[in-house]
Amino acid sequence: MRRWKTEGRREAIARTLALALAGTLVVGACVAPLKLARDDSDAVLSRQLLAAPNPSQKGSFAVKTLYYGSGTDKQRAVYRDSVTLRTAVVNGAKFASAPDPRQAKIRKKYWGFDFTKLPVNGRVWYPDAPGAFPLVLVVHGNHDMKQFSDPGYQYLGELLASRGFIVASVDENFLNGNIRGENDARGWMLLKHLQSWKRFNDSTGSPLQGKVDMHNIALMGHSRGGEAVSVAGAFNRLPFYPDDATVTFDFNFDIKSLVAIAPVDGQYRPADKPTPVSNYNYLLIHGSHDGDVSTFSGLAQYERIRFTDAKPWFKSAVFVYRANHGQWNTTWGSLDGGPRSARSLDTRGLISQADQRKFAEVYIAAFLEATLREKREYLPMFRDHRVVGQWLPKTIYTTRFQESGFRTAADFEEDVDVTSGSVPGIVLSGDSVAVWKESPVPFRARATTQAHNAVTIGWNNRIAGSDTTKMGTPAAFAMQVSDSLRTSWNVGAATSLVFSLSPTDAKPGPRAAARDTTKKADSLVKGAPKKAAPRKPSAKDAKPDTVPIDLSMVVTDASGRSASLPLSAYGVVRRPLESYVYRRAGRDKQRFANVYEIVLQTYAIPLADFVRATPGFDPARIARVQWRFDRSVAGTIVLDNIGFSNMRSEFTAQTVGAAR
């Protein structure tokens, strides 16, 4: 009897172990291996050319905090009991509404108010010193409305306040949850906050009286808040609400700068058009491993930012490899879809929260210092992140940049003629290229584009045939610049050649051998055996090209003198970085058109560097710019926003380059 019991127990244990093993195998088979791009940060971030103080270091001011708001908040004690400055509620019913009456009821029950009585609540960090200090509003994005998001930017608030900024983290939790298309409300609320701030600054007896520099304002937003700052930027200068002109606007605040952290784009479209934004400094940051906004959506807004007045604006976008969506906010954390997204999101590859926040501190503080406090020594890092290598966490970055001095020669938006530039006097040409086309730059998400065109150039210098060492003339893509254009743009030694470029993993096949016209064609020779047609490479044979890419930038002046520099000296020439967001094997490939985002790196090459490389070259008479594909046998690039810039000298004060 005992033996049977023992045998039974053994059988049960064996069965349990077998089941556990089977379960483990099932799960193991489903988990994707961790795949990360080769980290080149040791080399790329090895320099520190900026001598300015590290902007992520605390400043000299002691920091005080206060809360302002309705003073009647049902859910948050700080906006009920700890309010120093009371604010009136605002009617946001024209801008946002609950998805259905039941939800409206639920929300009202929870918050104690509906969309007609939205509170103007904020938590403030400010320097304990006489002002006036620039004002920075930061707003969160969408999240569980019951897990309050506004405290999550305390790290930025404390840092910036210690450096002489007044920072308010704006409460828009009551717009969170299951509402859609409410980003106009989020942007409008920011402007209503600014109206309150004007009162705080002007009111006698206010602890903030006279402390706020209302002529130096920045708006910063994360996720949907990142779109909201652009909306606020547009609304700020409009007389009416675009979707209902019975709502008048009268804002016109001196907003100088906008910061978008992993923003969405297009969730609100004023009059069903992309939000037009112009004449603000704009900083955009986004992580490659964003498990919520998994495409670099802000690039579309980045492209739309225009500089139309004569003021010195600039815009910069930094793509941070291995950063996610939530770690920019300490409340949100590493799981971008909430706690249960641990099941779906792969967080193994993420940089630490501390590193991600460190990056935000460095770039955001420097941006605000540069744009609100005229600390111009920080400007070069927005053109090329390599100049502050020692400040940045070790990961891979891609930088886009443009400033108001940029003159567009070719952005491929104007027509369908591939030889024409964006302005008269520019002629484009290709020599021995295998691919030459203009098309929209895709996002990684399916059926979406970055809402701008670029030119794609592919080449293969190898001549088809059995001799794999036989090479043809290096392929090239060229831009002719007319005399009148370079004169009108005042191109000279202080000018930089600027363009944005990204290699792709496509590799065209070898080019056909040039036909020998001195011989009779084989087919004309009587009795000549017919050669078999060369086998066309099938799609299966095509493998992503992983060989590093480089090319030469060749400029030629009107007298025919040429100068050449390697592109890689002015920025890393890197294929798009694959980023896998999901834990399930194959899920990224299933959900996205590509497992990478095409983010073009901006290269700004001072023409003076060409003079250093080839004395005698005259930049004031530049006649041709050539992308010569002589450093890689084959490859494909996406190229956009080609032009010249007489940018402020501060931008190029520190430059990593070949001739330096």
Place this chain on the structure above:
Amino acid sequence: MTRSIHFVLTTALVAASAVSVVSSVAHAQASSPDQRERYAPLILKLPATARLLSLGGAQVALRDVDAVFGNPALVGTATALAFGAERYASGATAGQFASSSIIGPLGIGVGVQLLDAGPRYGTFPARSEVLTRENAAGTGSVAATLAASLSWKQLRWGVGAKYVEERVSDDRAGGVAFDIGASRSLQFLSSTVGIAVQHLGPRFGVAGRRESLPAQVALGIATAPRGFGKWLDLSGTAQLDVRRDGELFPRGGVELSYVPIEGVAFIGRVGGRRPQLRDERPVAAGGGITIDRFTLDYGWEALREGSGHRLTVRLR
């Protein structure tokens, strides 16, 4: 965490208290086991799938492919296909097929249940001993159902028609039965409540022996899976059947899923019921594994002698 504990407690309350409290009421008016096992055919009194079996047979509020067997109002709420089989202690086998889909505004469900209990001689109607005793009368039983549902006035409404047949030895009785159901989603625990009037139809019989269908009103609630920590989902269901003779049969169960990675779930279930059949026992349990659209469920039920084991495959 507090909310999770609240959810667990509430789910437990829904499932367990409904079973235990109502069970005590039922127990007060309990009749003898033979009296309980009255109506025919036997197939209509058996849980149709492994999941239902392990949840104590509580199905009237479940949004699943097998809604066709319990509440026609819920067909189409989960589009899927399911098939399975059960082996009883007697050697009897049961099988089932169900599909649920949407055509235009209608949810459409098709279901077939079969029971084959061996070749021995007996008379109509079959009793539950065919599930537990090898020498019981040979029985074959079938029910084929077609059901449709529609949303109207914030409720789902459904109707099902079924052909049922029972064969015991050489006696063969058949007829038509109908189910009518309604359901509604509640915000409370993201739950669904359902009510169904089941097995309506004329008496049917053979060779002078006539039996009524086991008509009953079933009222139930099922909570949607709710996250409990990062990796666990918990849901529960409870149901009360009021049979045509006034007897009350509470049943219910809870389902705990461990989801180690998106699309893969290991599921454990436990259920309880007041048995309608003499050879049934109150306890049932089971488990399952889901990999994306594929689910394999196992259900176990205690019987008076031995037990029943059911496997069901669900394809979404």
